[in-house]
Structure formats: structure tokens, C-alpha cells
Amino acid sequence: xxxxxxxxxxxxxxxxxxxxxxxxxxxxxxxxxxxxxxxxxxxxxxxxxxxxxxxxxxxxxxxxxxxxxxxxxxxxxxxxxxxxxxxxxxxxxxxxxxxxxxxxxxxxxxxxxxxxxxxxxxxxxxxxxxxxxxxxxxxxxxxxxxxxxxxxxxxxxxxxxxxxxxxxxxxxxxxxxxxxxxxxxxxxxxxxxxxxxxxxxxxxxxxxxxxxxxxxxxxxxxxxxxxxxxxxxxxxxxxxxxxxxxxxxxxxxxxxxxxxxxxxxxxxxxxxxxxxxxxxxxxxxxxxxxxxxxxxxxxxxxxxxxxxxxxxxxxxxxxxxxxxxxxxxxxxxxxxxxxxxxxxxxxxxxxxxxxxxxxxxxxxxxxxxxxxxxxxxxxxxxxxxxxxxxxxxxxxxxxxxxxxxxxxxxxxxxxxxxxxxxxxxxxxxxxxxxxxxxxxxxxxxxxxxxxxxxxxxxxxxxxxxxxxxxxxxxxxxxxxxxxxxxxxxxxxxxxxxxxxxxxxxxxxxxxxxxxxxxxxxxxxxxxxxxxxxxxxxxxxxxxxxxxxxxxxxxxxxxxxxxxxxxxxxxxxxxxxxxxxxxxxxxxxxxxxxxxxxxxxxxxxxxxxxxxxxxxxxxxxxxxxxxxxxxxxxxxxxxxxxxxxxxxxxxxxxxxxxxxxxxxxxxxxxxxxxxxxxxxxxxxxxxxxxxxxxxxxxxxxxxxxxxxxxxxxxxxxxxxxxxxxxxxxxxxxxxxxxxxxxxxxxxxxxxxxxxxxxxxxxxxxxxxxxxxxxxxxxxxxxxxxxxxxxxxxxxxxxxxxxxxxxx
Numbered sequence: 001x002x003x004x005x006x007x008x009x010x011x012x013x014x015x016x017x018x019x020x021x022x023x024x025x026x027x028x029x030x031x032x033x034x035x036x037x038x039x040x041x042x043x044x045x046x047x048x049x050x051x052x053x054x055x056x057x058x059x060x061x062x063x064x065x066x067x068x069x070x071x072x073x074x075x076x077x078x079x080x081x082x083x084x085x086x087x088x089x090x091x092x093x094x095x096x097x098x099x100x101x102x103x104x105x106x107x108x109x110x111x112x113x114x115x116x117x118x119x120x121x122x123x124x125x126x127x128x129x130x131x132x133x134x135x136x137x138x139x140x141x142x143x144x145x146x147x148x149x150x151x152x153x154x155x156x157x158x159x160x161x162x163x164x165x166x167x168x169x170x171x172x173x174x175x176x177x178x179x180x181x182x183x184x185x186x187x188x189x190x191x192x193x194x195x196x197x198x199x200x201x202x203x204x205x206x207x208x209x210x211x212x213x214x215x216x217x218x219x220x221x222x223x224x225x226x227x228x229x230x231x232x233x234x235x236x237x238x239x240x241x242x243x244x245x246x247x248x249x250x251x252x253x254x255x256x257x258x259x260x261x262x263x264x265x266x267x268x269x270x271x272x273x274x275x276x277x278x279x280x281x282x283x284x285x286x287x288x289x290x291x292x293x294x295x296x297x298x299x300x301x302x303x304x305x306x307x308x309x310x311x312x313x314x315x316x317x318x319x320x321x322x323x324x325x326x327x328x329x330x331x332x333x334x335x336x337x338x339x340x341x342x343x344x345x346x347x348x349x350x351x352x353x354x355x356x357x358x359x360x361x362x363x364x365x366x367x368x369x370x371x372x373x374x375x376x377x378x379x380x381x382x383x384x385x386x387x388x389x390x391x392x393x394x395x396x397x398x399x400x401x402x403x404x405x406x407x408x409x410x411x412x413x414x415x416x417x418x419x420x421x422x423x424x425x426x427x428x429x430x431x432x433x434x435x436x437x438x439x440x441x442x443x444x445x446x447x448x449x450x451x452x453x454x455x456x457x458x459x460x461x462x463x464x465x466x467x468x469x470x471x472x473x474x475x476x477x478x479x480x481x482x483x484x485x486x487x488x489x490x491x492x493x494x495x496x497x498x499x500x501x502x503x504x505x506x507x508x509x510x511x512x513x514x515x516x517x518x519x520x521x522x523x524x525x526x527x528x529x530x531x532x533x534x535x536x537x538x539x540x541x542x543x544x545x546x547x548x549x550x551x552x553x554x555x556x557x558x559x560x561x562x563x564x565x566x567x568x569x570x571x572x573x574x575x576x577x578x579x580x581x582x583x584x585x586x587x588x589x590x591x592x593x594x595x596x597x598x599x600x601x602x603x604x605x606x607x608x609x610x611x612x613x614x615x616x617x618x619x620x621x622x623x624x625x626x627x628x629x630x631x632x633x634x635x636x637x638x639x640x641x642x643x644x645x646x647x648x649x650x651x652x653x654x655x656x657x658x659x660x661x662x663x664x665x666x667x668x669x670x671x672x673x674x675x676x677x678x679x680x681x682x683x684x685x686x687x688x689x690x691x692x693x694x695x696x697x698x699x700x701x702x703x704x705x706x707x708x709x710x711x712x713x714x715x716x717x718x719x720x721x722x723x724x725x726x727x728x729x730x731x732x733x734x735x736x737x738x739x740x741x742x743x744x745x746x747x748x749x750x751x752x753x754x755x756x757x758x759x760x761x762x763x764x765x766x767x768x769x770x771x772x773x774x775x776x777x778x779x780x781x782x783x784x785x786x787x788x789x790x791x792x793x794x795x796x797x798x799x800x801x802x803x804x805x806x
Contacts, residue, residue, distance in 0.1 A: 032343045034094065035181050036336065037164055037569065038121050043340065044094075045347040048072035048185055052350055055082065062354035064229045065323050066264040069204040072350070073187040075221040084360060085228045085262060088784045090221035093187045095121040096213050098163075099173045099473075100154060101128035101625075102191035102696060104633030106210030107157040108593050109797055110217055111581065114804065116161070119219030123164040123181070124154050125173035129629055130472035132440065133481040136449075140169050140470045149589050150633060153581065155570060160579040161217075162572045170568040171445025171471040174198070174410040177205070178306055179335050179447060184324040184344045184351045189216055193313045193695040193719060194410050194498060199321035200306025202328050202344075202351055204264070206319045207719055209697035211726035211796050218800065223786060225718075227318045228263040230255075231359030234271025236368030240551045241386070241535050243420075244304045245412065245496070245517035247365065248311040249373040253383030254363060258689040260317030261718055263360065267308065267322050268353055271367045304556075310411045311498045314380040316692060316717055324351035327556075334557045372535065376500045376514035377492075379616070386520060390531030398512050398530070399492040403484060405435065405525025406505075407518040408442025408469070409476035412496035415448055415562075417518045419554025422457040424522040424534075425464035427549050432542025435465035436528025437494075438484060442469045442476070450565030451558050464526070475505050478626030482506040492530060496521050501618050501693060503645065507626050519552050590633040595801075596704055596728050598794040604681065604709050604730075604751040606768070610672055611657045612685040612745045614649035618693035619720060621645035623702055625694070632698060639702040643668040643684070650745045658745060669706070676707035685743055686713035691720025700724045704795075710751060712765070712779060714740055725787045726796040735762055735778035742777065746770050751779070757791070759784050 031042040052068050054077040063071070074080045075090040082089070096118070098106050103124045110118070129150065130143040144151065151168060158165035166176055173190065174197035182188065184202030189195065191213050198205030206224070216222050232251060238244070251265070305322040312320035322328075324344055332341040344351060372386040377398060384392055393400055407413075407421050418441070428434065441461050443449035449471050452458045458468055473479060476497040485491050490510040497505070500513035514530075523534040526549075538546040573579070583590045613621075624641045631638040644655040644667065655667050659674060675682050684703065690713040691699060700723035703711065710730035714737045724731040730751070734740055743749070752764040762778040769775075783791070793799035 032339045034121060034183070037180065037571065041121050043183065043343060045185065045343060045350070049347060049350055051077040054078055058082075062357040064231070064266055064357045064359065065268075065351070065353040066204065066227065066229050066266050066321055068350055068353075069185055069187060069321070070227070070264075072185070082226060084226050087226045088223050088786075089226050091187065091224055093120065093189050093216050093222055095181060095186070095188050096123075096216050097173060097177055097181065097188060097190040097195065098122070098124050098210070098213060099128050099190075099192045100124060100126040100150070101629050101632045102210050103154055104150060104590065105635070105697060105701065106191055106213045107154065107161070108590075108633065109210055109214045110161060111157070112593050112595075112797060113214060113218055113800055115218055118162050118217040120216055121164075122162070122217055123166060124158050125166045125176055126151060126154070126168040126170065127172045127472045128477060128479070130168060130470045130474065131479045131481055132469045132474040136468050136470040143470070144168055147630070149587065153583065153590055153633070156579060156581045158570065159572050160576050160581050162576065164572060165570040167568045167570060169446060169471055169566070171443070171448065172410045172413065172473055174306075174310065175413060175444030175448065179445060183332065183337070183340050184328060185347070189213060189222065191695060193693065194310050196312050196317070196319040197306050197310040197410055199309035199312070199319055200304060201331065202322060202324040204319055204321055207313060207695040209695055209700065209719060209723035209726060211697060212722065214797065215800070220800070223784070224318070225262060225782070228360040230260060230263045230265045230317070230361045230363065232265060232267045233269035233362060233364045234267060234367055235269055235364065236271055236366040238367050238370065241372045241520065242367070242370050243372070243517035243519065244307045245311075246370050246373045247367070248308045249375050249383055249516070250365060250370060251363065252311065252315050252375060252381040253373070255315040256381045257314060257379060257692055258316045258715065258717070260312060260315035261689070263317055265312050265315070265317045265320040266353065266359070267305070267320070271365070272322060273325060304412070304414055304416060306414070307411055311380070314498055316689065318718060323353060324348055331557065335562065372517065372520055374494070374514050374516040374520065377512035378500060378502050380498065380500055380515055386516065387533045387535065389514070390529070390533070393530045399490055400530050401492065402437040402494050402524055402528055402530060403491045404438040404440065404493045405521045406440045406442070406475055406493065406495040406497065407521050408440070408444065409473065409495070409497040410444065411498040412518045413442055413444030413448060415451060415558055416554055416556045417496070418443065418448065418452045418457045418461070420519045420552040421522040422460040423552035423554050424519050424526070424549060425460050425466075428526045428539070429460070429463055431539070431545075431547050433526060433539065435525040437525040439464065439466040439522075439525045440469055440475065441466045442474050443471050446471050446565040446568055447562050450563040454563050455558060477629075478504055478507060478624075479629065480506050482508075494521050494524050494530075499693060501616075501620050504620055504625075507624075523549055588634060588637060589630060591635055591637070593635065595798050596794040598798065599728070599754070599792045601755070603754050607683040607709060607749045607751065608660050608675060608680050609743070609745050609747060609749065610675070610682040610684055610708065611643060611646060611668060612649045612743065613687055613690070614647045614652070615687055617646050617686055617690050619691055619696050619699040620693055622691065622699035623696055625696075635701055635705050638698055639705050640669045642672060642702045642706060648745070660746070672703075672706040672708070681707055681709045683710045683712060683749055684708065685740065686711060687740070688714045690714075690716050692717040695719045695723075697723040697726070700727045700729060704729050721782065725783065725790055728791055728793070728795040728798070730781070730791065732763065732779040732781050735780050739777040742775055743767055744769070757783070757788050759788070
């Protein structure tokens with residue numbers, strides 16, 4: 001065994017991979033595995049090619065890259081009806097990924113299905129339940145202790161049903177996917193809205209609710225409305241302080257938070273290659289001494305396509321994607337997947353758009369003209385050039401002093417992101433300066449953490465005043481035990497995150513959160529004010545001399561191999577027959593699911609209005625995160641946060657609605673529970689883009705659990721609309737958006753036409769006013785035949801069980 005072990009050790013050192021990676025290196029096969037962790041699950045580019053050829057012959061036109069990957073995964077490419085924005089596609093995704101907060105409910109639903117094993121490769125990632133408080137190691141130990149019951153459940157459920165389990169401390173789900181599971185042409189669904197991050201490696205990666213994940217894990221074709229395709233043509237090249245984050249901040253400013261709904265955003269054009277390759281763009285130097293070459297400083301400029309795809313979720317897009325190129329090949333090779341890169345080279349024609357393909361909308365961005373941007377507060381589509389945000393803040397009365405700068409999250413926590421921030425920090429340290437604001441750093445994965453520790457980036461960021469947090473989502477999703485302010489205190493924070501909805505990061509509605517690139521966050525944290533523009537303004541060093549920060553550069557990938565750090569992956573056992581998954585009936589964290597009631601075959605009469613929502617209502621408003629994350633596996637307990645962030649149009653307050661029976665105002669969940677206990681069915685009235693933001697299906701499960709029957713709005717975000725359908729609720733939209741104004745919180749509604757419920761056929765709604773008068777309006781829906789069966793059965797899971805019994 002000694003020679004074999006020596007070979008293994010040498011291979012590990014050469015390739016930078018763990019022991020379980022070695023088998024795929026030693027065993028040269030004709031097939032290429034999807035990942036090192038599933039050596040018997042192969043990439044099927046041959047099937048992708050076959051399906052694409054069938055569809056191309058049928059449509060007789062050039063195809064976009066999005067169409068190639070999506071249609072290449074059709075269950076029945078020869079007969080599937082295909083019309084962008086109209087028909088529903090039945091697809092066969094390659095794999096499923098779940099983060100721990102949503103995996104709890106997804107696995108509870110899978111257990112309810114009665115199936116013995118998942119049908120496709122699937123993984124669980126522990127990243128959402130670690131609260132930022134003291135620093136990485138201490139916070140991780142605390143999280144393991146507090147969440148032991150949940151982690152044990154997820155680990156045992158993974159082992160029982162064949163799901164890989166990434167332990168707490170592994171890193172953020174999307175970075176782990178990039179490093180191990182994403183590849184050009186993959187169709188991956190994940191129970192997190194930022195799953196599109198994987199589009200940076202050429203895959204179609206889509207955020208879904210847990211019920212969708214259960215369908216795929218059960219081997220059922222997954223339904224998706226045939227997406228439109230928005231093309232973003234990139235020309236020119238990035239330079240100076242401009243970063244890839246500025247590309248998506250610009251797109252968000254153009255499309256707004258709902259402009260991408262129902263569409264895939266596909267980046268293309270000559271600017272794509274200029275973003276991805278190393279070169280002398282912008283002419284600025286790398287400020288890390290390790291990057292100096294024999295002839296002086298190395299000048300480099302790189303970018304992250306994953307960052308751009310990740311934030312596509314903020315414009316409501318189904319997903320975003322870049323075409324396969326040499327940068328992806330290099331990344332795959334650097335992460336131990338050169339065999340996948342070589343296979344992708346053979347099928348490259350199917351991993352890029354056809355010349356002359358048609359986009360439903362085309363946006364052109366000249367990267368050479370793009371300026372650094374900062375978006376916010378309170379919405380990720382409020383775009384400002386960094387040079388102007390200070391004056392805008394003064395005019396609007398936003399706090400100028402920055403209390404905290406935060407870098408990391410799934411959007412910007414790569415090796416390159418950390419390197420660029422360290423390059424800025426090193427310049428400040430050279431002049432005797434540290435951050436005026438508090439400063440936190442979140443590595444994207446254990447591999448990133450270990451590598452930036454080895455290469456000195458982490459220490460530079462600590463030296464400038466930063467605290468390195470655990471490899472987890474942390475403050476980005478509200479997992480932040482913030483101590484420097486009191487709730488209600490007006491303040492400003494600047495982050496490299498993706499969302500900045502009211503109260504999202506720290507549960508304080510007066511926190512003005514702005515999103516920008518990691519290097520701009522670092523520069524602003526050093527200056528301590530929104531009025532600082534690093535491109536033009538000077539800082540004063542410890543010696544009293546003024547200096548200007550140079551635009552940073554850093555290596556996209558480490559010059560040595562990645563340091564994998566600690567082994568944090570749990571393989572599912574080959575034989576799980578003896579594996580138990582226990583849920584205590586007295587648990588406050590976990591609760592086995594009971595099936596929802598079936599439709600009674602009648603119209604919905606005299607529905608009480610629980611709340612008429614005023615303005616923006618994201619999934620954070622419907623089912624808050626932060627301290628509520630601990631109840632994600634317990635439907636009844638998590639339902640105590642139902643709509644507590646939504647503003648009631650009747651009184652302009654959050655979490656205060658009138659009880660129609662007692663006429664007293666009280667919390668939304670309490671009122672809903674009162675109605676449920678008294679057999680009163682209810683409805684929610686919403687505004688535009690209802691349910692934007694996170695993919696959390698709890699925002700659909702909770703209203704169903706507490707007696708809701710319908711949600712009527714001007715428009716819905718894609719994932720939330722699907723989640724509502726999956727749980728047997730009716731997501732309906734006003735045929736005339738102005739009808740929103742006809743409904744008052746004291747009215748009652750009757751929804752008619754359910755006996756003849758059919759695709760494309762509007763439903764009638766009778767508005768009954770307290771004075772005895774009535775009005776009739778029309779309500780539209782997007783249900784297809786399958787989804788109507790979900791409604792009739794009470795939920796998609798109920799329908800699955802019916803089909804199994806048949």
C-alpha cells in the first residue's frame with residue numbers, strides 16, 4: 001500500500017485536491033464525472049447535443065445559449081410545445097442544491113413523499129444558520145451548539161436519502177457550487193434565489209422553492225414557463241475602479257427589480273472576453289508585493305462573471321448566463337476539473353449562442369464608459385455613480401457617516417474579491433491608516449478562507465481593522481448580532497452584498513444599506529463617509545501628507561494551488577437501510593408536515609381581507625429571516641412571522657391589522673390564527689412584484705398553514721408565484737391593475753369560476769362593500785393543467801401522492 005499512498009499524496013499536492021478526488025485522476029474513463037464526489041454520475045453532453053439538434057430542426061432558427069441549455073434538458077424535445085413567455089416546459093435538471101434554511105422544509109416534504117432515495121445528485125449546504133457576532137471560529141462553535149438538532153436532522157436525512165452534506169463552516173452554497181458542481185451547460189436548481197451565481201461558469205442555474213426541488217429529487221419532470229431571453233451585449237473593457245459589480249448594478253438600474261421577470265439574461269459580445277482575460281487594461285498596478293515580476297509590478301485586470309449572474313436575481317430574472325470561454329476553462333482546471341474543461345472544449349458549439357440568434361430585448365453596455373456605482377438605500381435598483389452618491393445623500397437626508405463596511409457574501413467573496421480589497425487596505429496601511437468604519441470580511445468557502453490565510457490577504461484585512469467572519473451568509477441575510485446601534489437609530493452601512501431591503505441586514509428599518517463592489521466598500525470604510533470618491537479624492541496619511549488610493553488589482557486565481565482547508569463534506573453511505581431520521585414531537589425547531597386540505601369543489605365565498613399591502617412586499621416582508629431562521633423547519637412556529645414586515649394600507653403601519661370580527665387592531669399572525677380558529681378563510685391584497693427577493697417557500701407555506709386561500713396582486717415575482725401554486729394557494733392578478741384601488745380592507749371577496757378553472761380563463765371576483773354594494777372585477781392567472789391539479793389536490797405534494805397511489 002505504501003506506493004499507492006505515496007502516489008495519492010503526490011497527486012493531492014500536485015492537484016490541490018482531497019483524497020476522495022484522487023480516484024477520478026487514477027481511473028481514466030471515456031465518461032467524465034459531474035463532480036469528484038459522484039464518480040458514477042456523468043456529464044451527458046451527448047444527450048444535450050442530441051436534444052439541441054432535435055429542437056433546432058423543429059424551430060429552424062439560430063438558438064441563444066439559454067435556449068440550447070434549457071431545451072437541451074427537455075423531457076420530450078420532439079413534442080414539447082415551445083413558445084417563449086407562453087408555454088410551460090417539462091425539464092430534466094442535472095442536479096439539486098439546497099441551503100440549510102430551505103433544506104429543512106424541502107427534506108421534510110421529501111420524507112412525506114415516501115420515496116426511498118433521491119433520483120438526481122443532490123446536496124445540502126450549511127451556511128444560513130451561523131450568526132455573525134464575535135468572529136469566525138467563535139461564531140461557528142456557537143452555531144454548531146445552538147443548531148445541533150437541525151444539523152443532525154439534515155445530516156441524517158442526507159445519509160438516509162442519498163444527499164451529500166456540507167457541514168457548517170464549509171462555506172456559502174453558491175461558492176461551493178462554483179468550486180465543485182457548476183460546469184458549462186449544466187441545468188441545476190437550487191433552493192436559494194442566488195443560485196444563478198453558477199451562470200458565471202456557463203450553466204443555467206435557477207433558484208426555486210423546496211417543493212420544486214422535491215419534484216426533481218423524486219424524478220418528476222420539472223416545469224418552468226418557457227423563459228424569454230434578454231441579451232446584454234458587452235463592448236469595451238473595464239478599467240480603473242470599475243468592477244464587474246458595476247455591470248449588474250447598471251443593468252439593475254435599467255431593468256429595475258422586476259424588469260427581468262420571466263426571462264434569462266444572457267451576456268454576450270466582445271466585452272465578455274475582455275472582462276475575462278488577463279491583460280494591461282487600465283494601466284494600474286497590483287499593490288500586493290507577491291505580484292511583482294522581474295521587470296516591475298504586474299498589471300492585471302480580471303472580473304467575476306459569477307458576481308454579475310448572482311445579482312441577476314435582483315432584477316427578477318429566471319437566471320443569467322455567460323458563454324463558455326477560456327476563463328471558465330482555466331477556473332475548471334484550477335479547481336481540479338480539467339477533464340470537464342476538455343470535454344466542454346469538444347462540445348463548445350453547444351455552449352455558446354448561435355450567430356444571428358434573436359433576443360426578446362437587447363441592452364448594450366460599453367464597459368469602457370462604465371463608472372463605479374453604488375446602489376441603495378432600501379432597494380438594489382436605485383443606482384448612483386460613486387462620484388455622486390454623497391451629494392445625493394446630503395439632498396435626501398441619508399446619513400453620510402458609514403458605520404460599518406461589510407465585504408463578502410455569495411456575490412463577492414472569491415479569492416479575487418479578497419485580493420482586490422486587500423490591495424486597497426495595503427495602501428492605507430502604508431500611510432498609517434486604518435478603517436474609520438467598522439469592517440467585516442466573509443470568505444465564500446473554507447477553500448477561500450484557507451487560501452487567503454495562506455497568501456496573507458486575511459492578515460492585511462485584519463491589520464486595517466477588519467474582523468474575519470465565518471464562511472457563511474452572515475449579515476447578508478440578517479444573521480448579524482449587531483451591537484453598535486439601537487433599533488430605530490438612523491445609520492448607513494455599505495456592503496458588497498446583493499440585497500438591501502429595509503431591515504434585511506440587521507432588522508433595523510432605519511439602516512440605510514448600500515451595495516457596491518468589495519474594493520469600493522473597503523475604500524469607503526477607510527474614509528468613513530459616503531462623500532469619498534476614491535477615483536478623485538485624497539486621504540490624509542498619519543504623517544499629514546495627502547495621498548490618493550490607486551485602483552486595485554489582484555490575481556483572479558492563486559498562483560499556487562488552492563488550499564482546500566478542512567474536509568467538511570459528508571458522503572451519503574452506499575447502504576442507508578439502517579439510517580434513522582428522527583423528529584421529536586416536542587421539538588421547537590422541527591415539525592413533521594401534515595397534508596393541506598383538498599379543495600372542496602366550491603367557489604371561495606366571503607373571503608376576509610387579512611391585509612391590503614401598501615408598496616413593496618418582498619419575501620423578507622412576508623417571512624422575515626434573521627432570528628426567525630431557527631424556525632425554518634417548524635411550520636407552525638415560523639408562521640408567527642407571517643407578513644410582520646408588510647405595511648397595512650389602512651393605517652400605514654407594519655404588523656398591525658384590523659380583526660374584522662372584534663374590530664381591534666393586532667399583529668398579522670395573531671389575526672390570521674384567529675380567523676383560522678373561527679373557520680374564516682382569508683385573502684391578501686398586494687401591489688407590484690409581490691414576493692420579490694429570496695426563494696423562501698415559507699412565504700407561501702405560512703399563509704396556507706394559517707388559512708389563506710388566495711393572494712391577489714398587481715404582479716408577482718416568478719419564484720414566489722410558483723411557490724404559492726405548489727402549496728395549493730391561488731396567486732391571482734388584477735386584469736386591470738387599477739382595480740387594486742377598488743378593494744378596501746373592510747370588504748369581503750368571493751372568487752367565482754373555480755369549477756371551470758382552466759388555463760388562460762380569468763376568474764371573477766365579487767367585491768362586497770360594508771354598505772351592501774357590490775362590484776365585479778376580473779382576475780388573471782398563469783395556471784396550467786398540472787398546476788390546476790395541484791390546487792384541486794391541496795398542494796403539489798398531495799398531487800404527487802395521489803399519482804403514486806394510482
